[in-house]
Amino acid sequence: MINRWIELDMNKLVDKALKNDRVAIGRLLTFVERDPRRAGEILSLLPEDGEYHIIGITGIPGSGKSTLLSKLLYRYSKRGFRCGVVAIDPSSAFSRGALLGDRIRMQMHATNPNIFIRSVATRGLKGGLSFAGVAMVDILGRLGFDKVFIESIGVGQADVDIMGIADTIVVVVVPGLGDDIQALKAGVMEIGDIYVINKVDKSLEEANKTYEYLKFAIESGEIGGGEWIPKIVKTSAVMDEGIDRLTKYIDEHLETIIKSGDIIRKRDIRKKILVRLLAEKIFIDRLESIDINATSGNFYEEAVRLLKRVIEPS
Amino acid sequence: MINRWIELDMNKLVDKALKNDRVAIGRLLTFVERDPRRAGEILSLLPEDGEYHIIGITGIPGSGKSTLLSKLLYRYSKRGFRCGVVAIDPSSAFSRGALLGDRIRMQMHATNPNIFIRSVATRGLKGGLSFAGVAMVDILGRLGFDKVFIESIGVGQADVDIMGIADTIVVVVVPGLGDDIQALKAGVMEIGDIYVINKVDKSLEEANKTYEYLKFAIESGEIGGGEWIPKIVKTSAVMDEGIDRLTKYIDEHLETIIKSGDIIRKRDIRKKILVRLLAEKIFIDRLESIDINATSGNFYEEAVRLLKRVIEPS
Numbered sequence: 001m002i003n004r005w006i007e008l009d010m011n012k013l014v015d016k017a018l019k020n021d022r023v024a025i026g027r028l029l030t031f032v033e034r035d036p037r038r039a040g041e042i043l044s045l046l047p048e049d050g051e052y053h054i055i056g057i058t059g060i061p062g063s064g065k066s067t068l069l070s071k072l073l074y075r076y077s078k079r080g081f082r083c084g085v086v087a088i089d090p091s092s093a094f095s096r097g098a099l100l101g102d103r104i105r106m107q108m109h110a111t112n113p114n115i116f117i118r119s120v121a122t123r124g125l126k127g128g129l130s131f132a133g134v135a136m137v138d139i140l141g142r143l144g145f146d147k148v149f150i151e152s153i154g155v156g157q158a159d160v161d162i163m164g165i166a167d168t169i170v171v172v173v174v175p176g177l178g179d180d181i182q183a184l185k186a187g188v189m190e191i192g193d194i195y196v197i198n199k200v201d202k203s204l205e206e207a208n209k210t211y212e213y214l215k216f217a218i219e220s221g222e223i224g225g226g227e228w229i230p231k232i233v234k235t236s237a238v239m240d241e242g243i244d245r246l247t248k249y250i251d252e253h254l255e256t257i258i259k260s261g262d263i264i265r266k267r268d269i270r271k272k273i274l275v276r277l278l279a280e281k282i283f284i285d286r287l288e289s290i291d292i293n294a295t296s297g298n299f300y301e302e303a304v305r306l307l308k309r310v311i312e313p314s
Numbered sequence: 315m316i317n318r319w320i321e322l323d324m325n326k327l328v329d330k331a332l333k334n335d336r337v338a339i340g341r342l343l344t345f346v347e348r349d350p351r352r353a354g355e356i357l358s359l360l361p362e363d364g365e366y367h368i369i370g371i372t373g374i375p376g377s378g379k380s381t382l383l384s385k386l387l388y389r390y391s392k393r394g395f396r397c398g399v400v401a402i403d404p405s406s407a408f409s410r411g412a413l414l415g416d417r418i419r420m421q422m423h424a425t426n427p428n429i430f431i432r433s434v435a436t437r438g439l440k441g442g443l444s445f446a447g448v449a450m451v452d453i454l455g456r457l458g459f460d461k462v463f464i465e466s467i468g469v470g471q472a473d474v475d476i477m478g479i480a481d482t483i484v485v486v487v488v489p490g491l492g493d494d495i496q497a498l499k500a501g502v503m504e505i506g507d508i509y510v511i512n513k514v515d516k517s518l519e520e521a522n523k524t525y526e527y528l529k530f531a532i533e534s535g536e537i538g539g540g541e542w543i544p545k546i547v548k549t550s551a552v553m554d555e556g557i558d559r560l561t562k563y564i565d566e567h568l569e570t571i572i573k574s575g576d577i578i579r580k581r582d583i584r585k586k587i588l589v590r591l592l593a594e595k596i597f598i599d600r601l602e603s604i605d606i607n608a609t610s611g612n613f614y615e616e617a618v619r620l621l622k623r624v625i626e627p628s
Contacts, residue, residue, distance in 0.1 A: 040614025048611075271608035276601065278617035279624070283597055287590060294585035297362075300354025303592035310593070311625040 010038070014045050017143050020082070022116060025143060029118050032139060033132045036281045042139060043274065048267070052141030053254050056163040057151045059172030064198045067237040068172060068246075069151055075247050077114045081147050084140035087119040088133045088152035088162060116140065131277040134165050138270060163191055165270050167263055168253045170246070172196045173214075175206035190223055194231045194249045201236040228256050286310045324352070328359050331457050334396070336430065339457060343432055346453060347446045350595045356453060357588065362581070366455030367568050370480030371465045378512045379486040381551035382560075383465055389561050391428045395461050398454035401433040402447045402466035402476060430454065445591040448479050452584060477505055479584050481577055482567045484560070486510045487528075489520035504537055508545045508563045515550040542570050600624045 010031075016024035032039040055072075059065040073083050120133045133150065140148045152162050163169050171192035195214050200207040214232050217223040224230040231249045235242030257263040287310050296302055324345075330338035346353040369386075373379040383399065390397050434447045447464065454462045466476050477483050485506035509528050514521040528546050531537040538544040545563045549556030571577040601624050610616055 036617075037614050040612070040617060043613045044611055268608070271613075272606040275606050275608045275613060275616045275620060278613055279601065279620040280598075282617060283621060284594075287593065292586040292589050294582070294589045297358055298354070299357045299585075299589055299592055300351050302589045303350075303354060303596060306589060306593040307597060307625055311621055 010041065011045070014042065018046075020113070020144070022113070025116060025140075026118070028139065028143075029136050032135050033120065036131065036278055036285065039131070039135050040278055043135060043142075046139060046142035048142060048271075050141055050144060052145055052148055053263075054137055054141060054148045054150065054165060054167045054270075055250060056166030056169045057149055057172065058153070058163055058169070059196075059198075060153065060174075063172040063174045064237045065151060065172040068196065068198060068235065068243070069149060071237055071240060071243045072149070072247065072250075073115055075243065076147050077112060080114075082114045082145045083116070084137075084143075084145035084148040085115070085117040086133055086136045086140065086148070086150045087117070088150070116145065130162055131274075131281040133162060134270075134277055135274060137165060138274060165273055167257060167266055168193050168250055170194045170196055170250070172198050173210060174199045175203055175208075175210045192223065192230055193228060193253050194233065194246065195223075196242075196246060197232065197234045198237055200234045200242070201239055207234055227260060228253060283310060324355065325359070328356065332360075334427070334458070336427070339430060339454075340432070342453065342457075343450050346449045347434065350445065350592055350599065353445070353449050354592055357449060357456075360453060360456035362456060362585075364455055364458060366459060366462055367577075368451055368455060368462045368464065368479060368481045368584075369564060370477040370483040371463055371486065372467070372477055372483070373486030373488075373510075373512075374467060377486040377488045378551045379465060382486060382510065382512060382549065382557070383463060385551055385554060385557045386463070386561065386564075387429055389557065390461050391426060394428075396428045396459045397430070398451075398457075398459035398462040399429070399431040400447055400450045400454065400462070400464045401431070402464070430459065444476055445588075445595040447476060448584075448591055449588060451479060452588060474505060479587055481571060481580055482507050482564055484508045484510060484564070486512050487524060488513050489517055489522075489524045506537065506544055507542060507567050508547065508560065509537075510556075510560060511546065511548045512551055514548045514556070515553055521548055541574060542567060597624060 013024050013028055017028050028042055032042060057065050057069055069085065073085070076083050118136060120136065133152075137148050137150050150162065150166060169192050171194070173195065175197055197207050197210050197214070211232060211234065214223070218230050218232070231252075233242055233246050233249060235246060237243065254263075257266070287306070290306065290309055292302075292306060294302060327338050327342055331342050342356055346356060371379050371383055371386075387397050387399070432450060434450065447466075451462050451464045464476065464480060483506050485508070487509065489511055511521050511524050511528070525546060525548065528537070532544050532546070545566075547556055547560050547563060549560060551557070568577075571580070601620070604620065604623055606616075606620060608616060
C-alpha cells in the first residue's frame with residue numbers, strides 16, 4: 001500500500017516538475033540524492049529528447065568560478081534560457097554543508113524563476129559520490145532546463161569523471177599560481193573545450209604568461225586534438241570583463257557539436273555513465289552494510305568472497 | 315609452468331625484501347600497483363606481527379607537508395628507525411607523474427638505506443585508487459619498516475579514507491588562507507591527532523589566529539573526542555622550527571595508543587579496510603572492461619544487471 005502511494009506521488013511530482021514547479025523539482029532531486037532506486041525510476045520516467053546543453057565549469061577554489069558562473073547565469077537567463085546549476089561540494093560535518101552553492105545563491109537573485117540551483121555534498125556519498133550529481137544534471141535537462149551547469153572543484157580524477165558528462169567543458173585557471181596549485185589542477189588541464197584565465201585584473205603580466213603556456217599546449221597538441229580547437233579567454237568575472245566572449249565561445253562550441261552530431265553521441269555516453277555510476281553506488285552502499293571478515297589471512301580470496309556477498313541480496 | 319615460475323619468484327622476492335633489499339621492495343610494490351591478485355598474495359605471504367607505526371600526513375598543496383615530512387624522516391632515521399614513505403599523488407598524463415614523491419626524493423638523500431620512498435599516482439586507479447597506496451603502506455610495515463608515512467593531499471572524502479589507515483594522523487595547515495582553501499580542507503579538519511600550523515615564519519599573527527581557532531574547535535569538542543586530546547604545534551619546516559615538538563607529540567600519541575590497545579584494534583580495522591578496498595578495486599577493474607548497455611530506459615534494472623555481470627566471471 002505504501003509503495004503504491006509513493007508510486008502515484010512520484011508520477012505527480014514528475015508532472016509538476018515538468019511544469020517548472022520548483023518545490024517539485026527540489027523534491028525530485030532529494031529523492032535522487034537519497035535513494036538510488038528512486039533515482040533510476042525518475043530517470044526512466046522523464047523524456048530524453050530535450051534540447052538541453054550541459055556545461056561543466058571546473059577550477060580550483062579561488063579561481064573565481066562561482067562569480068563567473070553567476071555572470072553566465074545572468075546572461076543566459078536574460079536571453080530567455082532556463083538555467084539549472086548543480087554544484088558539487090566538498091563539504092563535511094565540520095564545514096556544515098554546501099559551500100559553492102550557497103555562494104552562488106547569495107550572489108544571484110534566488111527568486112529568478114528561470115534559475116534553479118542545487119548543491120550536492122560529496123560527504124557520505126563515498127565511492128558513489130558522482131552518481132547523485134550526474135543524475136541531477138541529466139534530470140534538470142530532461143525537465144526542460146536549456147542550460148544545465150555542473151560546477152566542481154578541479155581536483156584529480158573524480159573531477160575529470162564528473163566533467164565527462166558535460167557537452168562543453170570550461171576550465172577556469174588563475175594566473176601566477178605556484179607549482180603546488182598547478183599540481184592540483186593536473187587532472188583537469190587536458191579536458192577543457194574552453195580555458196578561462198580569470199582574475200586578469202590582478203596581474204596582466206602573469207595572465208599573459210599563462211595564456212602563452214596554454215596556447216603552446218593547444219598548438220603542440222598536448223591539449224585538445226578533436227575537430228574543435230580549444231579556445232582561451234581572459235576574464236575578470238568581478239569586473240564583468242571578457243564574459244561576453246566566453247558566452248560566444250560556449251555558443252560556438254554548442255553549434256559545433258550539434259553539427260558534428262557529438263551532442264547526440266554524448267547523450268548516449270551519458271546514459272551509459274549513469275548506469276555505471278548507479279551500479280557503483282548500489283555496490284558501495286551494499287558493501288558498507290556488510291560486516292567484513294579478514295581473519296583467514298588470504299586477502300584476495302576474502303575480497304572475492306566479499307564481492308559475491310554484495311551481489312547476493314539482489 | 316609460467317605461473318609456477320612466478321610463484322617461486324614471489325617467495326624469493328619477499329625473502330629478499332624482508333632483508334631490506336631495495337630493488338626487491340620496489341618490485342613487490344610494483345606488483346601491488348599493477349595486479350590486485352598479486353597484491354593479495356603478497357599481503358598473505360608477509361608476517362603481520364611487526365611493531366610498525368603508520369603516520370598519516372595530510373594537508374593541502376602549499377602547506378609545506380613535504381618539507382615537514384623530510385624533516386621528520388631526518389630525525390627518525392637518525393634515531394635508528396627504518397622509515398618508509400608512500401606518497402599519494404594527484405598526477406595525470408599532463409603533469410606526467412609523481413609530484414609529491416619526487417619533491418621529497420630531491421630533498422632527502424635518496425641513498426639513505428634506512429629510508430624508502432614510493433609514490434602512487436592516483437590516475438588510472440579510479441575508484442580503486444586507495445587500494446594500492448594502502449596496501450603498500452601495510453606491506454612496508456610488514457617488511458620491517460618502523461615508521462611508515464603516508465602522505466596525501468588533504469582534499470575531500472578520498473583523503474579521509476586514506477588517512478583512516480594511519481595510527482597517527484598529522485594534519486598540516488597554513489595560517490591565513492581564504493575561505494576557498496578552507497573549503498578544500500573541510501573533510502580532513504576533523505581527523506587529526508596532531509595539527510601542525512606550518513609556515514609560521516610567514517605571519518605569526520595569522521598563525522596565532524589559526525591556533526586559537528583550532529584550540530576552540532578542540533575544546534568545544536568539534537575536533538577530537540577520544541582519550542587523546544588533539545595537539546597543536548606551530549612549525550616552520552623550512553627554518554626547522556617546531557619539528558622536535560612535533561616529533562615529541564607523534565611519539566606521545568604512539569605511546570597512548572599502545573597503552574590503550576588502539577594500535578592493535580587499528581591493525582584489525584586496517585585488514586578489513588584492505589579487503590574492502592581490494593574488493594572495490596576488483597569490482598572497478600571488471601566494471602571498466604564491460605561494455606555497458608543503456609538502451610532499455612530502465613536505469614535501475616540495467617545497473618543491477620550490470621552488477622551481476624561484474625560478479626559472474628569470478
